[in-house]
Amino acid sequence: MLTCQELTELVTDYLEGRLSLWDRMRFRFHIGMCKHCRAFLHDRKLAIKTLGKMPADPIPPDVRDELLDRFRNWKRE
Amino acid sequence: MDKQAPLMHVSLLPGDRQPQGEHPGGMGRSDDIRGTAPLSTPVSEVVRPARGDIVAASPEDRAVIERLLAGDEATFARLVDEYHGRLVRLARSFVKDQATAEDVVQDTWMGVLNGLRSFEGRSALKTWIFRILINRAKTRGIREARLVPFSSLGDGDGPNEPAVDPARFGSDGMWADPPQRWEDDTPEAVLLREEARKRLEQAIEELPPRQRTVLVLRDIEGLSAEEVCKILEIGDTNQRVMLHRARSAVHRALERYLEEE
Numbered sequence: 001m002l003t004c005q006e007l008t009e010l011v012t013d014y015l016e017g018r019l020s021l022w023d024r025m026r027f028r029f030h031i032g033m034c035k036h037c038r039a040f041l042h043d044r045k046l047a048i049k050t051l052g053k054m055p056a057d058p059i060p061p062d063v064r065d066e067l068l069d070r071f072r073n074w075k076r077e
Numbered sequence: 078m079d080k081q082a083p084l085m086h087v088s089l090l091p092g093d094r095q096p097q098g099e100h101p102g103g104m105g106r107s108d109d110i111r112g113t114a115p116l117s118t119p120v121s122e123v124v125r126p127a128r129g130d131i132v133a134a135s136p137e138d139r140a141v142i143e144r145l146l147a148g149d150e151a152t153f154a155r156l157v158d159e160y161h162g163r164l165v166r167l168a169r170s171f172v173k174d175q176a177t178a179e180d181v182v183q184d185t186w187m188g189v190l191n192g193l194r195s196f197e198g199r200s201a202l203k204t205w206i207f208r209i210l211i212n213r214a215k216t217r218g219i220r221e222a223r224l225v226p227f228s229s230l231g232d233g234d235g236p237n238e239p240a241v242d243p244a245r246f247g248s249d250g251m252w253a254d255p256p257q258r259w260e261d262d263t264p265e266a267v268l269l270r271e272e273a274r275k276r277l278e279q280a281i282e283e284l285p286p287r288q289r290t291v292l293v294l295r296d297i298e299g300l301s302a303e304e305v306c307k308i309l310e311i312g313d314t315n316q317r318v319m320l321h322r323a324r325s326a327v328h329r330a331l332e333r334y335l336e337e338e
Contacts, residue, residue, distance in 0.1 A: 003250025008240040011112035016302065036255035040241075043259050047328045050264035051296040054277065056162030063179070067157050067186055068150060074190045075148040 002030045007037050011044055131303055134198035142196050157186065160203075163298065164210050169282075171214035181217050186209040204300060208308050209286035211290075215267075240325035259335050273334055280330035284323050291316060292323035 002010075007030055007042055014027050015018050059067075100130045136140075164185055170179035175331040188209040196205060245254040268274050282288060290309065294300045300308070306316050 001245070003298070004252045005239075005241070005246045005250040008325075009321075011240070012317060012324060018317065030078070034252075036252040039258035040256045043256055043332065044324070044328055045259070046259060046264065046267065047331050048296050048324060050267045050277065050301060051292070051327065052196075053264040053268055054274070054297055055180055056166050059161035063161070063183070064154070064157060067161075067183070069267075070187065071150055071153045071190065073139060074202060075150075 002026045004030075004034060004040075007031075007034075008040060011041065013049075015045070016063055094188070112170070131199075131301070131307070132201045132204070134196075134201055138202035141202060142193060142198075145190070146193055160206060161186075164206070164295070167207060167210060167293050168214050170284075170286050170293055171211070171218040172227055174258055177217065178214075181214045182210065184213045196204060200304070204308065205302055207294065207298070207300070211308060238322065238325070240321065243328070256332065259331075261335070267331070267335075273331065276330050276334045277327065280327045284326060288319045288323035288326075291319040292327070295320055307309070 007027065010019065010023065010027060014024065019027060031041060090149055098206065103105070141152055145156075146319055161182060164182040165175075165178050168181045168185075172178050172181060185206070192209065196202075200208075245252065247253040259267075261270075281292065284292060287309075291305060294305045294308070295302070302313065302320075305311075306313055309316070
């Protein structure tokens, strides 16, 4: 059986769909049996989803004005 | 590049003559047919990879390009509002300070404007803009001796750190100090905690540069593995190793914070 430690190293390949069929079965079997690894997988997925929601800084107003100026110049050329 | 199964392409129209995406494994298509797709190619004729791995320009992307070419300032303003901060965030994984990153992004905008006419729509507008940024950021990073070329790295930069501290497992490899299921159940709930967001940002800043680039492109910006490999000119395995290390580092940082609450 897959150990918990091994599972924590295979998790990315699992989420990327890059495990072999056999390893995928072992992974899922382990998850089915082990609530700690279920928690680990839940947390990992939540961490990834959280990254996808991280806002970027807004553009500083002076930079925005400058870029719009450049756009007008570009248009004229 | 390591070998991958060739992407499956589905032709929407029989006898479609358009270039079939930009993936190196693209069914033996060669470069000689690139650059022949007119900007006005009807979207229905643009063939998308079946797995959606390399995303072609959407009708919205094409409309944006048309309006920019027509000199529509409001469209450009919306584009910079949407992308500027994200480009700076991506640039920060290549150059050492905020000011340089801002410079690189300004260069990028000029690159976007000057390249509009050559945009062929075989990648999404977002991917195209990111590629322009990365080309500029790499040049800048090399000049400042900050950038480690991808090719000189084995299978990822940074030390080969385990995903989870080995001390947390027993000698049988099972959890001795198991993780807690985080109480926050949505990303929004996590991000509402200002401290959590700070820790996340800090964890990302502390990543080795190439891991940081991969994490930003994959998990923050949502590009596919194939797109990231192509844009960074790295192999699929290398990409995955860097993603694994970067995600593990971010996971550890969040866990440290959420569990000390």
